[in-house]
Amino acid sequence: MKKVLIVVGFIALIVVLFLALAEKPHPKVILTGNTDRRPVDIAPGAWQCSACKMPIESEKYAGEVVAPDGKTWFFDDVGCLGGWIAQQPFKERATVWVYTLDTRRWIDGRKAWYTLFESTPMGYGFGAYEHKSDGMIDFDTMVDRMERGENLTNPAYAKKLARSVKKAPLGSD
Numbered sequence: 001m002k003k004v005l006i007v008v009g010f011i012a013l014i015v016v017l018f019l020a021l022a023e024k025p026h027p028k029v030i031l032t033g034n035t036d037r038r039p040v041d042i043a044p045g046a047w048q049c050s051a052c053k054m055p056i057e058s059e060k061y062a063g064e065v066v067a068p069d070g071k072t073w074f075f076d077d078v079g080c081l082g083g084w085i086a087q088q089p090f091k092e093r094a095t096v097w098v099y100t101l102d103t104r105r106w107i108d109g110r111k112a113w114y115t116l117f118e119s120t121p122m123g124y125g126f127g128a129y130e131h132k133s134d135g136m137i138d139f140d141t142m143v144d145r146m147e148r149g150e151n152l153t154n155p156a157y158a159k160k161l162a163r164s165v166k167k168a169p170l171g172s173d
Contacts, residue, residue, distance in 0.1 A: 027055045031072040039064055039097040039106035040072060051080035052122055059099040061120045061127060063109060066095040078114065079124025079153075082146035096139070098128035105130075114142045116161060117152070125152035135165070 027048035031040060047056045050073040056062055063081035065073045067090050075081040078098055085091050096109030101118070109128065113136035118127030126142050137145070145151055152158045 029073070031074075033070050034066055034072045035070040037066040037070065037095040040074075042074065047074040049074060049076040049080050051075060051084040052077070054121065057121075060101070061118065062099045063128070064097040064106075066097070068093050077120045077122040077124055078109075078126040078128050078142070079120060079146055079151055080122055081109070082124075082126065082143040086143050086147045100130045101127050103130045110139045112139060113137070114139070117165075123151075123153050125158075 027045060029048045029050055034040065042056055042059050042062055044057045045055045048054065049056055050065075054076050056074055056076040058076075061077050063075040063078050065075070065081060065085055065088075067073075067088075073084070075084065081096070081098070085094060085096065088094065097106045098109040098112050099105070100107055100112060101115075107128075107130050112128040112130060113132040115127045115129065115133075115136055116125050118125055120126065124146065126146075129136065150157050150161075152161075
């Protein structure tokens with residue numbers, strides 16, 4: 001009898017766990033029907049990064065890619081966006097949105113400027129800005145660097161980049 005109660009209790013525990021997990025809303029990965037190809041406001045936890053699968057908790061370093069058919073993918077880190085879009089057959093026709101750190105609004109990601117040393121969700125280091133300052137790179141350079149692994153997640157590259165910044169004279173690019 002004791003064994004039966006233990007088995008029933010164990011089964012009840014499993015059922016409770018499954019029900020608890022099922023009640024939580026899961027972040028969405030893709031939005032369809034964005035035919036206007038506009039940026040979508042990101043509520044914390046509502047969307048999941050299409051590259052790293054992390055829930056997006058803030059617009060601060062976020063980006064979005066809208067395909068010509070209106071499918072929209074979301075990214076928690078500009079580096080995730082850069083690495084992902086490089087592999088897409090529609091990359092040249094896609095609309096890219098990034099949330100800027102200086103003006104705090106969504107802009108065309110291809111027109112944004114990117115810093116190299118931000119503390120981003122996935123640690124790539126790229127932060128989007130609307131206005132250019134010394135040491136910033138353009139969109140295509142950021143994407144190329146993600147493809148080559150030239151970002152802050154690569155310890156050797158991060159060290160090399162830090163040394164080059166220390167050696168650069170003030171006011172140089």
